[in-house]
Amino acid sequence: MCGFGGYFGSIPDAKHLLERMVSAIAHRGPDENGVFVDKEAGLGHARLSIVGLGDGQQPMSDESGELTIAFNGEIFNYVELRDELRAKGRRFRTSSDTEVILHLYDVMGEECLSRLNGDFSFAIWDRRRQRMMLARDRMGVRPLFYMNHGGTLYFASEIKALLQVPGVSAELDPIALDQIFTLWAPIAPRTGFRDIHELEPAHLMIAEKGKVAIRPYWQLDYPDRGASPLFTDDRAAAEELRALLTDATRIRMRADVPVGSYLSGGLDSSIVAAMATGMAPQGLRTFSVTFDSVEHDESAFQMEMATALGTHHSAVACRAGDIARSFPEVIRFAERPIIRTAPAPLYQLSGLVREQGLKVVLTGEGADEVFAGYDIFKEARVRRFCGRQPGSRMRPHLFRKLYPYIPGLQQQSAEYLAAFFGAGDVPLDDPLFSHRPRFKSTAATKIFFSGDLRTRLSNYDAAEDLASRLPAAFGRWHPLHQAQYLESRFLLPGYILSSQGDRMAMAHGIEGRFPFLDHRLVEFATRLPPEIKLKGLVEKHILREATKDLLPPSIGQRTKQPYRAPDSHSFTGVGELDYVRDVMSEARVSDSGLFNAKAVTKLYEKCQSQPVTGFRDNAAFVGVLSTQLWLQAFTGTSVRAAEAA
Amino acid sequence: MTETIKDKVRAFVIENFLFGDTSYDLADTASLIENDIIDSTGVLELVAFIEDQFGIVMGDADIVPANLDSLARISAFIEARVGAPATA
Numbered sequence: 001m002c003g004f005g006g007y008f009g010s011i012p013d014a015k016h017l018l019e020r021m022v023s024a025i026a027h028r029g030p031d032e033n034g035v036f037v038d039k040e041a042g043l044g045h046a047r048l049s050i051v052g053l054g055d056g057q058q059p060m061s062d063e064s065g066e067l068t069i070a071f072n073g074e075i076f077n078y079v080e081l082r083d084e085l086r087a088k089g090r091r092f093r094t095s096s097d098t099e100v101i102l103h104l105y106d107v108m109g110e111e112c113l114s115r116l117n118g119d120f121s122f123a124i125w126d127r128r129r130q131r132m133m134l135a136r137d138r139m140g141v142r143p144l145f146y147m148n149h150g151g152t153l154y155f156a157s158e159i160k161a162l163l164q165v166p167g168v169s170a171e172l173d174p175i176a177l178d179q180i181f182t183l184w185a186p187i188a189p190r191t192g193f194r195d196i197h198e199l200e201p202a203h204l205m206i207a208e209k210g211k212v213a214i215r216p217y218w219q220l221d222y223p224d225r226g227a228s229p230l231f232t233d234d235r236a237a238a239e240e241l242r243a244l245l246t247d248a249t250r251i252r253m254r255a256d257v258p259v260g261s262y263l264s265g266g267l268d269s270s271i272v273a274a275m276a277t278g279m280a281p282q283g284l285r286t287f288s289v290t291f292d293s294v295e296h297d298e299s300a301f302q303m304e305m306a307t308a309l310g311t312h313h314s315a316v317a318c319r320a321g322d323i324a325r326s327f328p329e330v331i332r333f334a335e336r337p338i339i340r341t342a343p344a345p346l347y348q349l350s351g352l353v354r355e356q357g358l359k360v361v362l363t364g365e366g367a368d369e370v371f372a373g374y375d376i377f378k379e380a381r382v383r384r385f386c387g388r389q390p391g392s393r394m395r396p397h398l399f400r401k402l403y404p405y406i407p408g409l410q411q412q413s414a415e416y417l418a419a420f421f422g423a424g425d426v427p428l429d430d431p432l433f434s435h436r437p438r439f440k441s442t443a444a445t446k447i448f449f450s451g452d453l454r455t456r457l458s459n460y461d462a463a464e465d466l467a468s469r470l471p472a473a474f475g476r477w478h479p480l481h482q483a484q485y486l487e488s489r490f491l492l493p494g495y496i497l498s499s500q501g502d503r504m505a506m507a508h509g510i511e512g513r514f515p516f517l518d519h520r521l522v523e524f525a526t527r528l529p530p531e532i533k534l535k536g537l538v539e540k541h542i543l544r545e546a547t548k549d550l551l552p553p554s555i556g557q558r559t560k561q562p563y564r565a566p567d568s569h570s571f572t573g574v575g576e577l578d579y580v581r582d583v584m585s586e587a588r589v590s591d592s593g594l595f596n597a598k599a600v601t602k603l604y605e606k607c608q609s610q611p612v613t614g615f616r617d618n619a620a621f622v623g624v625l626s627t628q629l630w631l632q633a634f635t636g637t638s639v640r641a642a643e644a645a
Numbered sequence: 646m647t648e649t650i651k652d653k654v655r656a657f658v659i660e661n662f663l664f665g666d667t668s669y670d671l672a673d674t675a676s677l678i679e680n681d682i683i684d685s686t687g688v689l690e691l692v693a694f695i696e697d698q699f700g701i702v703m704g705d706a707d708i709v710p711a712n713l714d715s716l717a718r719i720s721a722f723i724e725a726r727v728g729a730p731a732t733a
């Protein structure tokens with residue numbers, strides 16, 4: 001796990017630029033750094049030493065010196081690949097997974113990607129062919145950004161490294177802002193920064209002879225509705241799932257340093273920690289975040305699970321004011337506006353892991369996408385159920401069952417519940433059926449956009465933009481699979497794995513590993529019948545079946561509690577720090593030109609005065625605040641956003 | 646009387662849900678939910694406003710879109726209920 005940057009082209013003073021780029025992302029790799037400069041290309045690397053501690057320095061060249069790589073991440077099946085390559089006569093000079101990629105590329109070219117099981121992004125400079133290849137893992141765990149500036153291709157693990165290139169300045173992309181205020185994240189390859197792009201998950205880029213070609217090497221795919229099921233009984237499916245998850249966890253325990261585990265108290269991280277405990281002869285370290293507020297805190301479940309497993313457990317308390325104190329840094333690391341504060345406690349948590357001397361943690365992230373755990377999947381099912389009998393007074397009560405943690409919803413009538421969830425309003429064949437209510441309620445935050453910004457956005461519609469990018473086969477999939485695709489392909493890499501994942505962990509030099517996102521497990525789960533993933537309104541049914549012997553019943557049978565953190569109220573009371581008042585002031589908001597300053601002032605006052613704040617107001621408050629902080633961090637306080645493009 | 650109630654309701658909705666944006670073209674019959682003006686928390690804010698401002702006690706059966714989902718419906722509901730008892 002590390003960070004890297006580089007370029008392909010001919011530039012002056014390349015070594016110093018690479019050093020500046022590496023320095024900008026030094027938090028990703030505090031252990032070592034290095035640069036490589038060739039005539040037409042250069043690579044820089046900041047290393048977090050995890051595998052091959054003594055001999056894995058990067059950038060790394062092969063024996064011939066013709067191939068050089070800068071690599072961020074881990075190849076979990078590197079042991080098996082190295083054995084295969086050795087059997088074919090390949091000689092290895094190091095014990096690192098990095099060298100395995102180099103050899104595999106030498107043998108297979110870009111087809112090597114199909115053999116890699118891992119979380120990775122890398123750049124390989126192929127001097128013989130005078131070409132640069134960039135690649136990113138299938139699910140989008142590790143980041144990779146690029147830009148073309150002055151005819152040179154630049155790339156890096158984080159955008160702040162690209163901002164070191166002379167002549168490059170940060171401008172907020174208004175379309176990205178609209179996407180964040182509708183979909184929660186920009187649609188890749190778009191980022192928050194104008195003219196800076198993200199290499200999409202499961203894609204590679206080949207740059208040679210003055211041309212750049214980008215293409216997918218793997219695709220998330222589901223069977224057509226009505227296709228023969230992979231399994232006809234739960235037991236066989238559960239056995240296969242268990243075997244795959246066990247192996248996915250096993251190879252993610254590979255490291256030359258201790259591997260710990262996050263433990264949220266929910267099903268997914270408990271499963272991962274339980275599996276890892278049996279694979280850690282020295283004992284497993286587990287880590288949690290706790291909250292003062294009862295509605296967010298899961299410490300009782302965390303302690304129960306830690307006690308049941310006998311792990312050495314540590315927790316960090318996220319107290320009133322903590323989110324506000326860390327939020328400017330959270331935005332600087334996330335490199336984009338966000339509409340929820342949930343990344344902030346994870347920033348604290350990775351800090352705890354670093355304090356305790358670990359570099360690597362397993363997490364349960366990905367299970368909700370892969371095995372249908374999110375409430376939104378159940379919500380879509382209930383909406384379809386209500387849509388079949390639009391006048392029913394009984395059916396909408398099911399919405400209450402889905403969201404016991406939203407107090408305002410528990411007190412609503414059946415008529416209001418049906419209206420809020422648009423039951424019966426969205427056509428059943430709408431490709432975004434599952435997500436329409438979320439997108440619509442989130443887009444309500446755009447009421448705070450300034451007239452100027454609205455003019456620049458013209459009639460742009462983020463949800464339709466997303467719908468236009470769906471694969472041709474999408475319409476043939478089961479509705480649950482359609483919803484899973486939307487979560488897995490867009491929100492997972494666009495928000496969960498980035499703003500909440502890689503960026504918050506790597507801010508403290510911590511590598512997260514995700515057994516549920518092993519591509520073998522993902523491919524297996526896509527072929528499972530929908531009804532054994534979401535059985536009635538029981539989420540992740542088959543996962544529970546496959547792992548029920550690992551967990552206490554109170555954890556194994558627990559209904560999903562979404563990970564949330566206090567939003568606008570983090571910034572009132574003791575969290576109302578000077579910077580919050582400053583960046584949310586009418587003058588500063590007006591200066592940014594993005595929001596209606598008077599309306600934002602009223603929103604701020606409302607959040608301060610009311611004990612309970614609704615979804616839209618919370619999201620709008622956090623969205624405006626984070627945008628203001630983004631502008632402050634990357635452009636200076638008075639710089640306006642770019643024209644819409 | 647009706648005009649006064651409607652004015653008060655409109656002023657509350659603009660101030661509390663539209664954050665003072667008087668340029669918003671809010672028709673008397675426009676749905677507050679479909680136009681994303683109000684969410685589940687907002688409904689409870691609206692109920693509190695009606696009870697505080699007009700001295701009406703709203704029963705659970707009163708809190709339905711038929712009574713509250715537009716300026717016109719809210720005004721008509723209040724007008725009919727000023728001085729009258731709440732439904733169960």
